[in-house]
Amino acid sequence: MKVKKEKKGDDFLNVISLGAGKQSSYMLLRSLENAFKYKPDFAVISDTGCEPKYVYDYLDWLIWYVKDKYNFDIIVVSAGNIMQDTLDYLEGKRSRVAQLPLKLANGGLTTRQCTFDYKIAPLRRYLQEVRNGKRVRLWIGISLDEMERMKESNVKYIEHYYPLVESQTRIDAIVNWFKVNGIKEPGKSACLICPFHSDRYWQRFKKEFPKEFKTACEFDEKIRKYPKLKASAFLSNHRKPLRDIDFSFHPSLFPELIEECDGLCGL
Numbered sequence: 001m002k003v004k005k006e007k008k009g010d011d012f013l014n015v016i017s018l019g020a021g022k023q024s025s026y027m028l029l030r031s032l033e034n035a036f037k038y039k040p041d042f043a044v045i046s047d048t049g050c051e052p053k054y055v056y057d058y059l060d061w062l063i064w065y066v067k068d069k070y071n072f073d074i075i076v077v078s079a080g081n082i083m084q085d086t087l088d089y090l091e092g093k094r095s096r097v098a099q100l101p102l103k104l105a106n107g108g109l110t111t112r113q114c115t116f117d118y119k120i121a122p123l124r125r126y127l128q129e130v131r132n133g134k135r136v137r138l139w140i141g142i143s144l145d146e147m148e149r150m151k152e153s154n155v156k157y158i159e160h161y162y163p164l165v166e167s168q169t170r171i172d173a174i175v176n177w178f179k180v181n182g183i184k185e186p187g188k189s190a191c192l193i194c195p196f197h198s199d200r201y202w203q204r205f206k207k208e209f210p211k212e213f214k215t216a217c218e219f220d221e222k223i224r225k226y227p228k229l230k231a232s233a234f235l236s237n238h239r240k241p242l243r244d245i246d247f248s249f250h251p252s253l254f255p256e257l258i259e260e261c262d263g264l265c266g267l
């Protein structure tokens with residue numbers, strides 16, 4: 001995809017799509033120091049309700065920091081808790097839930113609907129409420145090393161903007177910037193129960209966040225007989241119960257597919 005040239009005199013609402021991971025947090029913080037050619041009006045994060053605790057801790061800090069230092073607003077929107085909604089669906093308490101990209105015992109993969117329902121739709125609902133007829137320039141934090149994930153918006157009132165690609169910024173430069181500037185560095189942001197997690201991610205959670213790993217294992221057990229699927233469903237690429245996998249044996253067998261779920265997760 002080609003990076004678009006600056007449009008003179010345009011009248012856009014500049015909105016940062018925040019995921020609270022490294023790239024989008026860096027993009028937000030740098031934008032407030034005028035590092036890019038536009039200035040953001042506000043940032044929006046779609047909360048899927050089941051990010052790891054360290055993501056929420058970082059987000060709380062970031063909301064406070066940018067308000068305190070720049071009087072800048074981060075708006076949190078949500079369509080619910082994807083994990084709880086899935087459990088409610090499995091228990092017959094709701095008639096539909098957005099499908100996670102589950103791994104099937106027959107080698108298949110279910111169609112991913114979660115990104116749209118829990119990340120894109122709540123963001124767009126909010127933008128429609130506040131844009132007041134303006135088009136939206138939606139800032140997306142994809143670094144140069146992930147530029148194949150860039151794509152055009154599929155709605156007319158939103159134009160995607162990729163300042164990190166435009167400024168040729170790579171992930172190692174981003175990590176270094178947090179260190180050099182002594183600014184709190186975010187971790188990877190994505191739903192705790194995302195089937196795109198690598199062995200390395202699960203291995204780290206098992207060791208460093210055992211309570212959250214246990215929650216993911218329990219969820220993994222509950223999805224085994226997912227309604228209307230022809231084969232057993234799993235969270236892991238190994239198509240085995242999460243609890244039984246020896247991650248130390250092959251920590252990088254399946255590479256991480258996403259660094260940050262920002263509405264384009266898993267692409």
Ligand code: SF4
Nearest residue numbers: 114190191194261265
């Ligand atoms: S992080 Fe994973 S589970 Fe969560 S919305 Fe994105 S693709 Fe779906």
